[in-house]
Amino acid sequence: MLVLGEVLTSLLPSSAALPADAGERLLALTTGAQVIRSDRPMSYVVSPERLTGVDCHVPTGPHGTARAIGTVTTRAVLTGGHVLQSSARTTAVRSSHNRRLPWSYYLARPSSVEIIGKYRERALTDAFLAAAPAPPMLNLAAIAGHTADRVRNSAMVDSRVPFRSRQTTLRWAAALGAEGDALTFTVERPDHRTVRLQTHGTELGDVVALCEDLALHDWLLTTLTGLVTRAGLTGPKPSVAVDRIRPAVDHLLHLWMPGARLEVRTRRFWEEMEQRAGFGRQWAASVQRIRDHLALSTLRELGRLAGPAS
Structure with a gap:
C-alpha cells in the first residue's frame, strides 16, 4: 500500500503560547467532532480529520501522468501552544474500473485516490517526491495549507508573532507492507524536505505520527x-x-x-x-x-x- 503525504509546519501567529483549553477550541474545525488533547509530556492538540475531494493528475514518471480521483484527509496539530502543523495524506490505489465513478463510490472509500491508468509504484513515488505541483496535479501542500489558513485566521489568534521564522514543508511517501524497514530523510531546499519510508507491519496512523514528528523537530x-x-x-x-x-x-x-x-x-x-x-x-x-x-x-x-x- 502506497501512502502519499505532506506536512506544513510553522509558528502559530500568536504573541504567547495558547493554553491547551484554547487550543482545543481553536482546532475544533468540524462541528460535533472530537478534538484530541494530551497534556503530557507537553500540550498537544489534534483537530478532527476532514476530507477533501480531488479529481486531478498524479505524476507517474519523469514525463507521464495519470488521473487520480478520491479524497484527501487533513488535520491540524498544535504542539506546546506554539507550533502549528497541517497534515494531508491519501492512499494511492490502482483503479480496477479505469473510468470515473459517482462520488458516492469514492466517499465510501475515504482517504484514498484511485489512479486510472498504468503506473509503477516506485516510479510514482519518485515522481511525487520530486514534483513541483501545478494544476491539474495533486497538490497536498495546497490542501494542507487551506486547513492551516483556517487556524491562523481564527479570531482566537492575535497575529503577533514573537519572532521571525519560516514555514517548512515535509513531503513523504510510505510503502506499507513492503519487505524490510527503511527511512530516507532528505533536505531538498531550505524550507522543503522529503521522506521516503518503507515498513512492514506498521499501522498507517503510526506512520502519519512519525512523519509529523519528524517535521516538527526538523522545524524546531x-x-x-x-x-x-x-x-x-x-x-x-x-x-x-x-x-x-x-x-x-x-x-x-x-x-x-x-x-x-x-x-x-x-x-x-x-x-x-x-x-x-x-x-x-x-x-x-x-x-x-x-x-x-x-x-x-x-x-x-x-x-x-x-x-x-x-
Missing part, C-alpha cells in the same frame, strides 16, 4: 539554528545578541522531545536517523552555545555593575 532545529545565526553571538554587541536569542529560550527549547508520542516500532526510525544525521547532537550543541553565551553575558553584566563599587 531549523528555526533554532536560524535564530542563533541571526543573533550574531560572536558580534561586538553581546546585549543585542541576548535580546535576539531570547525567543529561543522563551518559546523553543522546552519543545524538543523527539519520539515522545511514537509507538516503539516507529520510534526506532528516529533512533536510526539520529545515528546518521545527528539531529539531537546538533540541537544539543546549539542549546549549549546559547546557554554559554547567556552565562558569559550575565558575568559580563555583573562585572560591569561591580566595577564602580570596587
Whole structure:
C-alpha cells in the first residue's frame, strides 16, 4: 500500500503560547467532532480529520501522468501552544474500473485516490517526491495549507508573532507492507524536505505520527539554528545578541522531545536517523552555545555593575 503525504509546519501567529483549553477550541474545525488533547509530556492538540475531494493528475514518471480521483484527509496539530502543523495524506490505489465513478463510490472509500491508468509504484513515488505541483496535479501542500489558513485566521489568534521564522514543508511517501524497514530523510531546499519510508507491519496512523514528528523537530532545529545565526553571538554587541536569542529560550527549547508520542516500532526510525544525521547532537550543541553565551553575558553584566563599587 502506497501512502502519499505532506506536512506544513510553522509558528502559530500568536504573541504567547495558547493554553491547551484554547487550543482545543481553536482546532475544533468540524462541528460535533472530537478534538484530541494530551497534556503530557507537553500540550498537544489534534483537530478532527476532514476530507477533501480531488479529481486531478498524479505524476507517474519523469514525463507521464495519470488521473487520480478520491479524497484527501487533513488535520491540524498544535504542539506546546506554539507550533502549528497541517497534515494531508491519501492512499494511492490502482483503479480496477479505469473510468470515473459517482462520488458516492469514492466517499465510501475515504482517504484514498484511485489512479486510472498504468503506473509503477516506485516510479510514482519518485515522481511525487520530486514534483513541483501545478494544476491539474495533486497538490497536498495546497490542501494542507487551506486547513492551516483556517487556524491562523481564527479570531482566537492575535497575529503577533514573537519572532521571525519560516514555514517548512515535509513531503513523504510510505510503502506499507513492503519487505524490510527503511527511512530516507532528505533536505531538498531550505524550507522543503522529503521522506521516503518503507515498513512492514506498521499501522498507517503510526506512520502519519512519525512523519509529523519528524517535521516538527526538523522545524524546531531549523528555526533554532536560524535564530542563533541571526543573533550574531560572536558580534561586538553581546546585549543585542541576548535580546535576539531570547525567543529561543522563551518559546523553543522546552519543545524538543523527539519520539515522545511514537509507538516503539516507529520510534526506532528516529533512533536510526539520529545515528546518521545527528539531529539531537546538533540541537544539543546549539542549546549549549546559547546557554554559554547567556552565562558569559550575565558575568559580563555583573562585572560591569561591580566595577564602580570596587
